[in-house]
Amino acid sequence: xxxxxxxxxxxxxxxxxxxxxxxxxxxxxxxxxxxxxxxxxxxxxxxxxxxxxxxxxxxxxxxxxxxxxxxxxxxxxxxxxxxxxxxxxxxxxxxxxxxxxxxxxxxxxxxxxxxxxxxxxxxxxxxxxxxxxxxxxxxxxxxxxxxxxxxxxxxxxxxxxxxxxxxxxxxxxxxxxxxxxxxxxxxxxxxxxxxxxxxxxxxxxxxxxxxxxxxxxxxxxxxxxxxxxxxxxxxxxxxxxxx
Amino acid sequence: xxxxxxxxxxxxxxxxxxxxxxxxxxxxxxxxxxxxxxxxxxxxxxxxxxxxxxxxxxxxxxxxxxxxxxxxxxxxxxxxxxxxxxxxxxxxxxxxxxxxxxxxxxxxxxxxxxxxxxxxxxxxxxxxxxxxxxxxxxxxxxxxxxxxxxxxxxxxxxxxxxxxxxxxxxxxxxxxxxxxxxxxxxxxxxxxxxxxxxxxxxxxxxxxxxxxxxxxxxxxxxxxxxxxxxxxxxxxxxxxxxxxxxxxxxxxxxxxxxxxxxxxxxxxxxxxxxxxxxxxxxxxxxxxxxxxxxxxxxxxxxxxxxxxxxxxxxxxxxxxxxxxxxxxxxxxxxxxxxxxxxxxxxxxxxxxxxxxxxxxxxxxxxxxxxxxxxxxxxxxxxxxxxxxxxxxxxxxxxxxxxxxxxxxxxxxxxxxxxxxxxxxxxxxxxxxx
Numbered sequence: 001x002x003x004x005x006x007x008x009x010x011x012x013x014x015x016x017x018x019x020x021x022x023x024x025x026x027x028x029x030x031x032x033x034x035x036x037x038x039x040x041x042x043x044x045x046x047x048x049x050x051x052x053x054x055x056x057x058x059x060x061x062x063x064x065x066x067x068x069x070x071x072x073x074x075x076x077x078x079x080x081x082x083x084x085x086x087x088x089x090x091x092x093x094x095x096x097x098x099x100x101x102x103x104x105x106x107x108x109x110x111x112x113x114x115x116x117x118x119x120x121x122x123x124x125x126x127x128x129x130x131x132x133x134x135x136x137x138x139x140x141x142x143x144x145x146x147x148x149x150x151x152x153x154x155x156x157x158x159x160x161x162x163x164x165x166x167x168x169x170x171x172x173x174x175x176x177x178x179x180x181x182x183x184x185x186x187x188x189x190x191x192x193x194x195x196x197x198x199x200x201x202x203x204x205x206x207x208x209x210x211x212x213x214x215x216x217x218x219x220x221x222x223x224x225x226x227x228x229x230x231x232x233x234x235x236x237x238x239x240x241x242x243x
Numbered sequence: 244x245x246x247x248x249x250x251x252x253x254x255x256x257x258x259x260x261x262x263x264x265x266x267x268x269x270x271x272x273x274x275x276x277x278x279x280x281x282x283x284x285x286x287x288x289x290x291x292x293x294x295x296x297x298x299x300x301x302x303x304x305x306x307x308x309x310x311x312x313x314x315x316x317x318x319x320x321x322x323x324x325x326x327x328x329x330x331x332x333x334x335x336x337x338x339x340x341x342x343x344x345x346x347x348x349x350x351x352x353x354x355x356x357x358x359x360x361x362x363x364x365x366x367x368x369x370x371x372x373x374x375x376x377x378x379x380x381x382x383x384x385x386x387x388x389x390x391x392x393x394x395x396x397x398x399x400x401x402x403x404x405x406x407x408x409x410x411x412x413x414x415x416x417x418x419x420x421x422x423x424x425x426x427x428x429x430x431x432x433x434x435x436x437x438x439x440x441x442x443x444x445x446x447x448x449x450x451x452x453x454x455x456x457x458x459x460x461x462x463x464x465x466x467x468x469x470x471x472x473x474x475x476x477x478x479x480x481x482x483x484x485x486x487x488x489x490x491x492x493x494x495x496x497x498x499x500x501x502x503x504x505x506x507x508x509x510x511x512x513x514x515x516x517x518x519x520x521x522x523x524x525x526x527x528x529x530x531x532x533x534x535x536x537x538x539x540x541x542x543x544x545x546x547x548x549x550x551x552x553x554x555x556x557x558x559x560x561x562x563x564x565x566x567x568x569x570x571x572x573x574x575x576x577x578x579x580x581x582x583x584x585x586x587x588x589x590x591x592x593x594x595x596x597x598x599x600x601x602x603x604x605x606x607x608x609x610x611x612x613x614x615x616x617x618x619x620x621x622x623x624x625x626x627x628x629x630x631x632x633x634x635x636x637x638x639x640x641x642x643x644x645x646x647x648x649x650x651x652x653x654x655x656x657x658x659x660x661x662x663x664x665x666x667x668x669x670x671x672x673x674x675x676x
Contacts, residue, residue, distance in 0.1 A: 016462045016470065020401070020409070025604030025633070032633050049470055065409050071468060132598065150599050194601030198629050224632055228625035 023062030025195025149192025326397025453520025
């Protein structure tokens, strides 16, 4: 829980290294959806040469290229805060390269690199790059509508017994063509890259609920996100929907 | 002034007779046939209303003679212009500036791959000069084929990342290419760390400073991985000697300071401070050919719209102005150029745009939240709707360009659109140039 109980503290981890595809969107969307419920929020960006602040409510980790990904994993391991915070109940939401580095190991710049081991999974290189729409049915225990996103990654991720798949893939590749993403406790990772929460407002609300320990939040007017989701659903259903 | 001296240097650096252009008659037979077929195909494409005809002709020509571009470039003095943003405009401005010396062949429709270059040179016939816009991925091939006198490097930023090379890889590609062509005079942007890192591989660099609004692709040093600091117009790596070089050509107010310290007022018909920067680049490139800024500046003022960019069109009592914004950096520039007037934003995500709309969150749309009516349209208008809602920019969704025009009172309408959305609207306006 946060040191200042009156605010939800959101920390964007290493945007200087891990922010290739509009990752800032997730920070903006969480903050906006909290503010619309009159929940005070504080957002912070932490650069890779700065210490990661302790006990934030939500940590966000974005996507990135091989080199920055390996460097980020190294610095986060040396920093140690993320692990301690996860153990004390902070929420971690990680995208793509950020998701991979939460596992035991990942493949970057031609070698297998050690990850943070916060999620029981490891990643290697797939036969082809997965680029395109990504959709799937989310683990029913999370009570969310289907995942909708765009993926762009060369890795494949293999889940251990200590994590749950976030979703069963209906379109695209995700982890391996069958499952997509992973979650354990309040740590959740996905290959739905960039501003993943823009197309998944219910997932954004789940992260906020986890952060404040609420079973539900007042509903918002989601007319535009709903239209976007419907339009994307129709696009992936159509035969020409994928490039 | 500098012109005479540079001209002499340039002459010494090249084999004599560079100005003698090889006319079609002197092309090898295969190239001659290819060149002729290329021109015919381009004309057919235009006649069929299929486009500007600036790609198909060159494509066919290169099929017949793979060395056609090289043959067509032989005997011309060539400048190449590359970078993520501003290359079409800078190419047009540079062609206008070099035009002081004589006829210039140029690919002014933004067809910036070898097929487009081939078409442009074939269509132009014999000219002593050529100024070509080059897609950043194709710089190595086009540099090898055209043996240019000068190459201008404008900037590198994220652009259609689901298919393009990422920024650091592109900088590396340029760096390797320039190291292999030490005789080419490089004219490079001192304000972009990625460009500087690529350009310092060349022994011959002239630096220009045109300012840079977009910094989000150059916080990490491409040389050593350390953090890059910025203060005022300076930048420097905190871990190695890479830092902003002292520029010789500098934008100052509404003009350009040349290497001799003379300030030239630049009056353009193109909007925004970003185009003063493009003009500075054009003057710096033209100087490599011996053109004096004082002679080139009046010619820059005659450049109007470019392949529809910045075009103004009357439609039902509205004055519609078209601004192209292809990526986050160019959106920021478009906001700088647009007047505070009703504004239509149009977004597609077709192949030429990149299929991914994530970049919308790399752009801060809040400059539009100043009370002006904002309309949205395009294939991916809903992505934009969600983005604007998060950015607290009020908007109205319309399903066509026609509806947008009908939705605003007579007067100005600013249109900002990404690539294919821009082309759609341009087609509605009868392919305005």
